[in-house]
Amino acid sequence: MTVYIIRRVLQLIPVLLGVSILVFSLMHLTPGNPAQLMAGESAPPDTIEQIEESLGLNDPLPVQYWDYISGVVQGDLGTSMRYNTPVADEVWPKFKVTLELSIYSTILSIFMGLLAGIISAVRQYSISDITIMIIALFGLSMPNFWLGLMLIQWFAVNLGWFPPTGWEGPSSIVLPVISLGTAGAAIIARMTRSSMLDVISQDYIRTARAKGVKKRVIIYKHALKNALIPVVTVAGLQFGALLAGAVLTESVFAINGMGRLLVDSIIQRDFPVVQACILIIAVVFVVVNLIVDISYKFLNKRIDLND
Amino acid sequence: MSNQQVEAAPTQPKVENPRVKAAKDFYRRLKKNVPALIGFYTILILVIFSIIGPWMLSTDPSDTDVINKFAGPSAEHWFGTDHLGRDIFTRIIHGMKLTLGIGFASVFMGAAMGIPIGIIAGYYGGKIDAVIMRFIDILLAFPGILLALAIVSILGGSLVNVTIAVAIYAIPGFARIIRGSTLAAKNLEYVDAIKALGAGDGRIIFKHILPNVLSPVIVNATLYIATAILTAAGLSFLGMGAQPPQPEWGAMLNDGRSYMRDAGHIAFFPGMAIVIVVLAFNIFGDGLRDALDPKMKK
Amino acid sequence: MSQETILEVNDLRTSFFVEGNEVKAVDGVTFDVPKGKTLGIVGESGSGKSISALSILQLIDSPGKIVGGEINFKGDNLLKYNDNQMRKIRGNQISMIFQEPMTSLNPVYTVGQQLREALKIHRGLGKEAGTEKAVELLELVGIPSPRSRVTQYPFELSGGMRQRVMIAMALACDPELLVADEPTTALDVTIQAQILELLKELQDEFDMSIIMITHDLGVVAETCDYVAVMYCGKVVEYADVNTLFKNPRHPYTVGLLNSLPRSDVDQEELEPIHGTVPAPHEMPVGCRFAPRCPFATDLCHEKLPDLEDIGDEEQVRCWIYTDEWDGDPEVKVYEPEARTTKDQ
Numbered sequence: 006m007t008v009y010i011i012r013r014v015l016q017l018i019p020v021l022l023g024v025s026i027l028v029f030s031l032m033h034l035t036p037g038n039p040a041q042l043m044a045g046e047s048a049p050p051d052t053i054e055q056i057e058e059s060l061g062l063n064d065p066l067p068v069q070y071w072d073y074i075s076g077v078v079q080g081d082l083g084t085s086m087r088y089n090t091p092v093a094d095e096v097w098p099k100f101k102v103t104l105e106l107s108i109y110s111t112i113l114s115i116f117m118g119l120l121a122g123i124i125s126a127v128r129q130y131s132i133s134d135i136t137i138m139i140i141a142l143f144g145l146s147m148p149n150f151w152l153g154l155m156l157i158q159w160f161a162v163n164l165g166w167f168p169p170t171g172w173e174g175p176s177s178i179v180l181p182v183i184s185l186g187t188a189g190a191a192i193i194a195r196m197t198r199s200s201m202l203d204v205i206s207q208d209y210i211r212t213a214r215a216k217g218v219k220k221r222v223i224i225y226k227h228a229l230k231n232a233l234i235p236v237v238t239v240a241g242l243q244f245g246a247l248l249a250g251a252v253l254t255e256s257v258f259a260i261n262g263m264g265r266l267l268v269d270s271i272i273q274r275d276f277p278v279v280q281a282c283i284l285i286i287a288v289v290f291v292v293v294n295l296i297v298d299i300s301y302k303f304l305n306k307r308i309d310l311n312d
Numbered sequence: 313m314s315n316q317q318v319e320a321a322p323t324q325p326k327v328e329n330p331r332v333k334a335a336k337d338f339y340r341r342l343k344k345n346v347p348a349l350i351g352f353y354t355i356l357i358l359v360i361f362s363i364i365g366p367w368m369l370s371t372d373p374s375d376t377d378v379i380n381k382f383a384g385p386s387a388e389h390w391f392g393t394d395h396l397g398r399d400i401f402t403r404i405i406h407g408m409k410l411t412l413g414i415g416f417a418s419v420f421m422g423a424a425m426g427i428p429i430g431i432i433a434g435y436y437g438g439k440i441d442a443v444i445m446r447f448i449d450i451l452l453a454f455p456g457i458l459l460a461l462a463i464v465s466i467l468g469g470s471l472v473n474v475t476i477a478v479a480i481y482a483i484p485g486f487a488r489i490i491r492g493s494t495l496a497a498k499n500l501e502y503v504d505a506i507k508a509l510g511a512g513d514g515r516i517i518f519k520h521i522l523p524n525v526l527s528p529v530i531v532n533a534t535l536y537i538a539t540a541i542l543t544a545a546g547l548s549f550l551g552m553g554a555q556p557p558q559p560e561w562g563a564m565l566n567d568g569r570s571y572m573r574d575a576g577h578i579a580f581f582p583g584m585a586i587v588i589v590v591l592a593f594n595i596f597g598d599g600l601r602d603a604l605d606p607k608m609k610k
Numbered sequence: 611m612s613q614e615t616i617l618e619v620n621d622l623r624t625s626f627f628v629e630g631n632e633v634k635a636v637d638g639v640t641f642d643v644p645k646g647k648t649l650g651i652v653g654e655s656g657s658g659k660s661i662s663a664l665s666i667l668q669l670i671d672s673p674g675k676i677v678g679g680e681i682n683f684k685g686d687n688l689l690k691y692n693d694n695q696m697r698k699i700r701g702n703q704i705s706m707i708f709q710e711p712m713t714s715l716n717p718v719y720t721v722g723q724q725l726r727e728a729l730k731i732h733r734g735l736g737k738e739a740g741t742e743k744a745v746e747l748l749e750l751v752g753i754p755s756p757r758s759r760v761t762q763y764p765f766e767l768s769g770g771m772r773q774r775v776m777i778a779m780a781l782a783c784d785p786e787l788l789v790a791d792e793p794t795t796a797l798d799v800t801i802q803a804q805i806l807e808l809l810k811e812l813q814d815e816f817d818m819s820i821i822m823i824t825h826d827l828g829v830v831a832e833t834c835d836y837v838a839v840m841y842c843g844k845v846v847e848y849a850d851v852n853t854l855f856k857n858p859r860h861p862y863t864v865g866l867l868n869s870l871p872r873s874d875v876d877q878e879e880l881e882p883i884h885g886t887v888p889a890p891h892e893m894p895v896g897c898r899f900a901p902r903c904p905f906a907t908d909l910c911h912e913k914l915p916d917l918e919d920i921g922d923e924e925q926v927r928c929w930i931y932t933d934e935w936d937g938d939p940e941v942k943v944y945e946p947e948a949r950t951t952k953d954q
């Protein structure tokens with residue numbers, strides 16, 4: 006197991022390297038001179054030169070990349086063009102908000118998704134199964150930003166139960182978390198259902214029945230543990246999707262998180278901030294996936310650890 | 313239950329081409345899948361409507377009715393009017409071709425790039441495969457809408473750029489599925505046999521592997537259109553896709569969000585339109601998957 | 611029947627309901643299992659032998675359903691039992707082992723956990739007592755270093771070992787009847803012999819009755835005392851094993867024996883049974899074997915014969931052995947020598 010973990014961590018290095026190169030290239034792939042773009046069309050040549058100088062844009066690309074990556078490793082994410090402050094100071098407090106939003110939403114997705122999926126599988130073709138699957142299909146097909154707006158309309162504006170915007174206090178997190186977590190819950194519910202149904206038809210379930218095990222014990226002990234294995238992978242991927250989806254949810258609920266910062270910075274062409282936000286989300290996602298992969302191996306004893 | 317054949321005795325005088333038979337089976341199963349048919353006909357109707365709809369309407373999506381700003385649904389304005397007094401129903405009908413167009417175009421482009429990449433990786437294996445798959449891994453490290461956002465941040469916001477961004481975001485999915493199917497098809501015995509007969513790589517890929525990997529592509533493409541439409545609408549909602557006054561649904565939602573308190577219908581109807589289109593592709597894709605792989609259907 | 615029987619199956623009917631059609635997988639099956647003996651149920655795939663076995667423990671899944679008949683275990687009809695009563699029988703008085711040792715053990719639990727389960731349900735044994743008993747059982751079925759095996763997962767064991775674990779699980783609560791559904795089919799030939807030998811030893815030790823489901827007449831010859839031959843959901847012949855091999859009655863049984871290499875009679879060549887098993891939806895109205903039977907007459911094609919007693923502990927479902935037989939009277943007498951030269 007230890008060897009497996011070490012090897013998976015080592016495999017991460019080329020991916021992270023690639024991610025950082027891609028993120029670094031963002032600024033250089035942009036058509037036109039980045040310094041000009043940042044300073045604006047009518048900026049005097051002095052200003053542009055100054056920006057070019059401060060960003061090191063006149064150095065050869067490998068040197069620029071080296072400067073960039075060695076800064077990142079030391080926690081220096083560059084300087085915001087808009088505020089002229091260190092990007093790290095700008096990003097980290099907001100990252101915390103986004104992380105909270107994503108974690109709560111993932112928890113909601115997993116909890117609701119598992120519950121719904123198990124009920125559906127155990128009562129296959131019943132009214133509750135059909136209802137759950139129709140709701141899941143809708144959940145999957147709804148844009149989370151639209152769901153957010155509708156939730157605001159009903160529960161904040163009409164009923165006044167929750168504040169329509171913000172991220173302060175427990176009542177303010179309810180609507181954003183539902184809005185962001187619904188699609189994930191739908192995906193996990195569908196996955197859990199099909200995985201459970203698959204497991205229920207396996208030979209070892211018949212063996213358990215032949216031993217005289219109760220139906221409820223068969224479902225929760227023998228079937229669920231096996232059915233969870235593929236669900237774990239989906240839940241990990243969902244966490245990443247929610248982290249990125251937070252961009253939209255934060256925009257809808259006016260939450261001061263990293264997603265909103267990213268969108269604003271893209272519009273303002275504040276490249277260092279854009280790079281930092283994208284890099285952080287990608288790295289968190291890759292690391293979460295690694296953890297999921299390792300727990301997958303841990304759960305799934307059948308898989309050869311040398312794979 | 314399978315019937316064991318004690319001795320090979322041909323019971324059917326005519327042996328059917330297995331590929332024709334598979335297609336027939338597929339069609340028969342698809343016909344029995346009621347939700348899939350509903351999805352398919354909904355898509356068909358939507359496509360027809362997106363083409364002829366604008367011709368049938370006497371109203372223009374940019375026409376403003378300044379007296380009737382923020383009007384709720386009525387006989388005159390079925391879905392009401394927006395903050396500029398434009399008819400929302402008209403705008404939704406005109407926007408349909410944008411939504412469907414982005415969906416089809418981006419998935420088509422994504423497949424056109426992803427399929428060859430996947431086939432090359434799966435068929436040649438070794439170092440080529442390792443390099444390609446590492447690159448795919450890197451693209452997959454940007455979850456959900458993030459990759460599309462990054463690309464739009466490079467290219468700038470416009471509908472065309474959104475389509476390109478969503479297409480690039482589709483590449484890894486196609487490449488991975490195709491690589492897996494190609495690996496499986498490559499190891500089939502008949503491919504070895506054909507190779508032994510001296511068939512070249514091109515012939516093997518086009519005549520023997522491509523047809524075998526097409527069905528997962530079709531399922532993936534259908535389901536992917538749903539994701540593409542959602543992603544593109546999201547980008548437009550953020551103001552990075554369609555530019556005013558284009559009647560793109562995500563952009564219309566963005567228009568409506570400021571008026572949720574007094575005129576919720578401005579955001580409600582474009583959102584419903586997205587839900588219906590995405591739902592249609594999702595249930596059709598589910599049905600296709602069930603029909604292609606009967607084992608999946610439980 | 612002269613001796614005590616532990617299980618009597620009468621007119622058992624199990625059907626599958628697929629898209630509004632009823633497929634009669636087990637169509638009026640009748641057999642007895644004498645106490646302490648082994649009954650073999652032989653047949654091709656799709657003959658209904660495995661479904662019969664699963665029906666005994668009522669392990670038939672939807673869309674399958676037991677639609678009629680009686681399964682009398684020590685005088686009680688199991689089909690009258692509710693789910694709770696049935697659960698107390700399963701793994702306790704009647705156990706079952708399956709064809710696929712590779713997939714019949716739960717991959718996410720250790721061997722010990724799975725062995726302890728039945729002991730806890732039926733004997734109320736706790737973790738420690740259960741582990742001790744589990745080690746004992748593993749030793750009994752011939753697994754080396756049993757104490758270290760209890761903490762292993764199924765993937766760490768070979769197929770033969772897994773089947774031994776399955777047997778240990780089945781034996782955990784000293785069952786009176788063991789239903790073995792093709793227990794050796796998925797194993798290597800050498801392992802097969804070991805497992806069959808083990809089952810025989812255990813049977814003698816515990817005075818257990820066994821139902822051995824198999825398609826392999828070799829397994830029957832080695833392990834069984836009585837044999838029921840099944841074809842298309844029906845028993846076509848029931849006899850003790852010696853009678854069956856020496857003097858088979860039903861043309862299907864004869865066909866099966868002829869398609870098998872034998873050392874006890876001279877065979878010029880192996881003869882396959884011609885034709886194929888009819889598909890469930892095109893079952894013949896008469897004798898199910900008639901389309902493939904070399905002796906079939908109009909009577910055979912039109913009317914289904916009953917399973918009739920034709921001697922002591924011998925039953926056959928064939929018109930040839932009835933007074934109504936309208937074909938060649940010569941075919942009533944079978945001699946092994948005659949069979950090998952018979953014209954097809």
